[in-house]
Amino acid sequence: MKGTIRTAQNEPTGKINLYRDPTSNTIVASYDVINPARDITSLDQIYTWPVYSLDTHFEAQKLAQKGDGNEDGLYHAFLDSEVELLAQQYKDDCISGGDARFAALRSERNSTVNIINVWTELQGRRDRKYAAKALAREIPTKNLVISVDKVTKFGGMTKLDEGQLGQLKQLSYSRQTFTASKYGLKFVIHEEARLKNVHNVLQDSILIAGNKVDQRASFDVISACTGLDSQPVFAAWDTFVASTSRSTGHPLDDIGIVELNIEGTAVGGKFSKIGMHQLTEAAYLRNSDIRGIAPTNPQKYDFEPGVGTLPGLDGIGLVKDQGIQQGIAYCVDTETEDATIHYYQGPQRLGSAHDEETGDDKYFIIDYHLAQLVQAQTGFQLTGINNPLAW
Numbered sequence: 001m002k003g004t005i006r007t008a009q010n011e012p013t014g015k016i017n018l019y020r021d022p023t024s025n026t027i028v029a030s031y032d033v034i035n036p037a038r039d040i041t042s043l044d045q046i047y048t049w050p051v052y053s054l055d056t057h058f059e060a061q062k063l064a065q066k067g068d069g070n071e072d073g074l075y076h077a078f079l080d081s082e083v084e085l086l087a088q089q090y091k092d093d094c095i096s097g098g099d100a101r102f103a104a105l106r107s108e109r110n111s112t113v114n115i116i117n118v119w120t121e122l123q124g125r126r127d128r129k130y131a132a133k134a135l136a137r138e139i140p141t142k143n144l145v146i147s148v149d150k151v152t153k154f155g156g157m158t159k160l161d162e163g164q165l166g167q168l169k170q171l172s173y174s175r176q177t178f179t180a181s182k183y184g185l186k187f188v189i190h191e192e193a194r195l196k197n198v199h200n201v202l203q204d205s206i207l208i209a210g211n212k213v214d215q216r217a218s219f220d221v222i223s224a225c226t227g228l229d230s231q232p233v234f235a236a237w238d239t240f241v242a243s244t245s246r247s248t249g250h251p252l253d254d255i256g257i258v259e260l261n262i263e264g265t266a267v268g269g270k271f272s273k274i275g276m277h278q279l280t281e282a283a284y285l286r287n288s289d290i291r292g293i294a295p296t297n298p299q300k301y302d303f304e305p306g307v308g309t310l311p312g313l314d315g316i317g318l319v320k321d322q323g324i325q326q327g328i329a330y331c332v333d334t335e336t337e338d339a340t341i342h343y344y345q346g347p348q349r350l351g352s353a354h355d356e357e358t359g360d361d362k363y364f365i366i367d368y369h370l371a372q373l374v375q376a377q378t379g380f381q382l383t384g385i386n387n388p389l390a391w
Helices: 054-066 071-077 081-096 098-106 108-124 191-196 201-225 251-263 278-286
Strands: 017-021 026-030 049-053 137-140 145-152 172-179 181-189 229-232 273-276 306-309 317-320 329-332 341-354 361-373 379-383
Touching (some): 017 108, 026 054, 049 054, 054 108, 071 081, 108 341, 108 361, 181 201, 201 361, 251 379
Parallel strands (some): 229 379
Antiparallel strands (some): 017 341, 273 329, 306 317, 341 361
């Protein structure tokens, strides 16, 4: 059911701030700003109302791409009738062109619509150039201060003599507290750039900004992975026995030992993903254990960053990101509660400002997140995998 943001009788004064609530994937509006300095550390501590559903937006996009819907279906994502009406008027003015389009782009009344347009593009990009974020278990949270309980399991059964009672055991918990970091990105679109109309400047800026958001998240996850215990491989995967095509290193042995170490602890982790540089993956695919001594089919190489399945081990996910150092592979648990790296996605806030004197439009993105090594026993980094290449 759609509602109205406010009425003329009770309209507050001040600028509306838009946040993305990561727990519901919804854009909410507020006249307040999250300010950790005032001990306001959560979206729950300020008054908000829903404006736009990103899940509904993406679902409408998928249906439109399949031909099962139309572009107007995107308007169903609006949770507020007033903003929905503004969006429809904004679109009509832009289509009509001329003075109407210019006025729509300059109107303060349409700033909320512009921000939502930026947000849906930032969250809706699928061609990610940075994939290392997938090495962490993402946990959406409204809070900037995150508390996690870590359980220490009790030991197993003991042999009892005649008449002897068993010893009482209980689970012990320790609390870890983390504070999300604050990141900001601000970009400007000059009046001259809009008027030239050579490019869609706003769209180009959104794509680049979205890429920077992904880059920051992946960089932080890689940084957290560097704290894992190292396990050197027995021999480099890209070396061969002299005068043969047989590799000296055996990746299945190295990876198998990692899996046994992760899943053999009392923590209860599950080895689910391995992350490496694209050239490290190439060394893996060239290894005779993987390609075979005399392969009948050419091995497929794919240097695009992204997430897939590790060839030869279908149950292990592969994350390729050139931000990972060559010769190193991060083996982690991303599925269980004892996941190696937690990526806490806190609130996000977008806004805009218009400079009347210069005609410039400025957009900013505030993102609270934290990549944290939580359970070191469920992850390892393999080292010495291949000889790094310089180019």
